[in-house]
Amino acid sequence: MKLSRLRLSLFLWLLLLNVCAAFAAENVNDNVFVKPANQLNLPNLESAQSKPDHSLERDKICTRCHDETDKPKVLPIYQTPHGVRADVRTPSCQSCHGESDAHVKNQGNGETRPKTEVVFSGADKSPADLLNNTCMSCHQSGLRTHWTSSQHETNGVVCSSCHSAHTPKDKVLEKTAGTQSEVCYTCHKTQRAETRLFSKHPLLFAKMACSSCHNPHGSNGPKMLVKNSVNETCYTCHAEKRGPFLWEHQPVTEDCSNCHTPHGSNNPPLLKSRSPWLCQECHSGNHSAQINSGANLQEGDLTTINGLSPLANAASRAQMAGRNCANCHVMVHGSNHPAGSSFLR
Structure with a gap:
């Protein structure tokens, strides 16, 4: 009985395999499995390659003069994301500094070459709105969504005040190197002094950075915090207090x-x-003992939680008893x- 069932099961499996093989043979189409290369729907990589190449061709106009002898150096930009040749988003020099035909041709008789249309540093620096709009033409999403009307933007801070586009390592982006906070301290000197006090967050030891709590490009929270409130920001690390x-x-x-x-x-x-002085800013009447007060004058009455009490009835101070x-x-x-x-x- 068991042997016959086994044979029946084996026969059914073989029959199923034959049916599947026959179905596959009827639906085989050579054009599906083997198709000429000219008929394949491959992505057009020509346009993706042309834009970086075009950017480099435009850069040659500038690098004829601006070479490795420049001070400050400009060629290290090719070691940054702005100089990645394989990226279709790669800008050219003109993308940031403008076409600057007068600067390139230098047709004037003067010894000083005209400045570029967009100048990011120096005494001839362009207006803040022009500089920021130049950067925001590409960098307008993500953490920079709230840049418009942010505290930095309304106070005339420009992107180049903090960022260095021509250096391989931007100090602001190096969170673990401890360099980001030094950039912030160029303006926020009070906070720099506070981080040198006895009790502090580990900014000096590069265990965190200013951007761990603040979004310098603006946010929905107060003081440009990364979250919507002070507590939500603190809870990102101090979750046990939540x-x-x-x-x-x-x-x-x-x-x-x-x-x-x-x-x-x-x-x-x-x-x-x-x-206990911090606690007594709110809890001024706890425990049946007087508290430090300007009313506790010599040979006068003492201020207690029950009002005024003669000196002879004074108990020990709450600050001294509990410490x-x-x-x-x-x-x-x-x-x-x-x-x-x-x-x-």
Whole structure:
């Protein structure tokens, strides 16, 4: 019985194979599998190659004079994305500096050659709008979507203020080399001083860069932050503070900068002032002891949470008794413990 079933199964498999082979033989078309090359729908690479080649041909007009002896050097642009020969987006010198016929022909009798139509540096630098529009004609998407009306754009900052197109390694783009922040510090000197304080983010050690938190080309958030709020930006690294928590601390959920200063502080960890004085900016009536106040004058009454109290009834100061609120309130960012309403656990 088992042998007959096996034979039947084998017969059915052979029959199925024969049917498939016959079907394939009837539908074989030589034009499908073997087709002349002139009939294949290959992409037209001629147009893709012509544009970079055309850019290089136009560059020859400039490189007849601007060679390796130029200072500052201009030929290293061919070591950057702007000089990739195989890329159809490769610009020519004229794409950025204009046709500049007067500069090329130099028909004047003067010894000084006329400047190019678009000048990116020096005393004869072109207006900021012209320089930015030149760059934005290609770089207008991605992180640069919010450039128009951004803080940098409205204050007259141009792309070439930060970027160097003719150098193989743009300092702004080298996040892990620690050079990006130095470019930012040329204007933001206060922030440079703050990053040298005792408690700071690891900018000096190239563990992060200014663009880790800020988008210099503009954003929807405040202070050109990469996210829509201060907290969302902080949570990209400090995810453990995100919550949600069973017991939430209101200033934490509102804004991290209520307690912290992001660029640097002498009060670790990046606190605006030392505890308990930082906490007492909000919690001025906690615990049954007086707090530091200008009303605590010599031989006068003492300010307590219950009002004014004679000096003889004064208890020890809350600042001296606890030393630091976080010694007890360890879960200051929020707690999930059922008994953690005071952030003690």
